[in-house]
Amino acid sequence: MERQEKSKVVLLPCSTYDGEEIYRLLREGLSIMGGIGKLIKKQENILLKPNLVRKAEVERAVITHPEVMGALARILREEGYGNIVCGDSCGIGTAHKTMAGTGMEKQMEKYKIPVTDFSIPVKVDYPQGHQAKQFVLAQDVLAADAIINVCKMKTHALERVTGAVKNMYGCVCGLQKAKGHTIYPNAESFARMLIDLNQLLKPRLYVMDGIVAMDGNGPTSGDPVQMGVMLLATDPVALDTVFCHLVHLDPQLVPTNVHGMQYGLGTWKAEEIAVYTPDGEITLQEAVQRYGNSAYRVDRERYRRNVWSALRALKIFQKKPYIVEEKCRRCGICVESCPVEGKAVTFKNGRDHIPVYNYRKCIRCFCCQEMCPHKAIKVK
Ligand code: SF4
Ligand code: SF4
Structure with a gap:
């Protein structure tokens, strides 16, 4: 059945992290979306959900840029929104610790937005889930009426990219995130779970910080790359699809796009997406010509199904992590992070040596x- 309305994605060209410029552009972008008031009522409790995967210098493009968060906070306050919190469940550490020293904590302080660490877990049944029938979510997430997902444009070893859809995984509480990887152990099932999570929590707005994105060995060990855009949408699949086009990646190679469309979260079809800039509507091709980057390093390989997927199921042709010895500082965080029972990466040869993988145990x-x-860890 043909969709009645196209999914609108607002593309804001922006080459700087100057707070005033970001504020001006976001205001313009929100007005193109129809105004924030159309999406969130004044009395509603708002959760600002950045990507705070782990502590890193802002310049490394690991986390959502504090100036983007600050500009959004400013707009919300100016528009009269009273109840706003900001939080995330980080891969390592807490939201407070991850923010400290980045400037994000100062932005939140300035606009009197409390930061929450998502420390209280609540089990939520979701019988209608296509893949996930239950989640363990942070209480602060459930207390919010309206979530604004402020994601970062980055590559991802499992899902190729991480953007709007994937950023919601930080609403899952603490160690449950690692456990989720054992329950949904491959890119397809993990993506379907993410679609369920987005459909359960229904963020009202997705904002992507792609001013300086990350390519290569993402989502935390890649390189910063100037992409010069911010993207806004209410359809996260369409937003991630525009991201894919901009980096010359077929959107159908991203499992969250494919399953997102299949289960009705949004669309990856070019003819169902309308791209707007402050100068008016442009085609996806024009967006790619003006703002795309074919040198962006992302996994564009097309893995063939049938025989190859059967072989990959045997792990013979699967991508795998490996450690670059000269870079490894024997900190042990990789071992701690491994969710597999008995660990698939261990200090088998003692702490004087780098950790060793057991690829038979490793669920990738x-x-x-x-x-x-x-x-120190790469994927090949
Ligand atoms: S690979 Fe080395 S540096 Fe990286 S987390 Fe593991 S022990 Fe630490
Ligand atoms: S060793 Fe394998 S299973 Fe363990 S964290 Fe790394 S990729 Fe995942």
């Missing part, structure tokens, strides 16, 4: 690669 969740603070 890439949590170790995501959490290594020294960029």
